[in-house]
Amino acid sequence: MEVRIGVRDVGREVTFESAQTPAAVRESVTEALSSGSSVLELQDEKGQTIIVPTATIAYVEIGVQEKGRVGFGTH
Template identity: 55%
Template sequence: MEVRIGVQNVARELVFESAQEGDEITAAVTEALTKGGTLQLKDEKGRLLVVPVASLGYVDIGASEVRKVGFGLS
C-alpha cells in the first residue's frame, strides 16, 4: 500500500510502501488524530515512521502501484 504524508511547513511529502492494509492505516490515522501525540506507521522494510499529529497536513492512502518495465509498441 502506498502512503503519502504531507507535513506542515515541509516542502516534501513522506512517501513509502507499507505492508499494512488500507483499513489498518486508516484506523491508525484516526486513532492518532483522536488521541493526539504521534502517528506511527511501519514501511514494508519494517522501519517505523513517527510524525507528530499536530504537524500533519494530509495522509493519502493508495493502492500499490505496479511498475511496468519495457517499451510499448504502438
C-alpha cells in the first residue's frame, strides 16, 4: 500500500510502500498528531523507518492495498 506525506515548504512528497494496513497507518498518524508527539514514525515494506516531524506535515494520503494482478493487460 502506498503512503504519501506532504511536507510544508518542500516541493516533493515523502512516498513509500507500507506493509501495514490502511487502518494501522491512519491510527499511527492520528495518534502522533493528537498526542502532541514531535514526530510521526512509520515503517516501509522493507522494514526501514520513516520519521517526519509532525509540525511539518501538510497532509497524509493513505492508498488502498492492491490485490495481486494477473495478466498483462491494463485498464
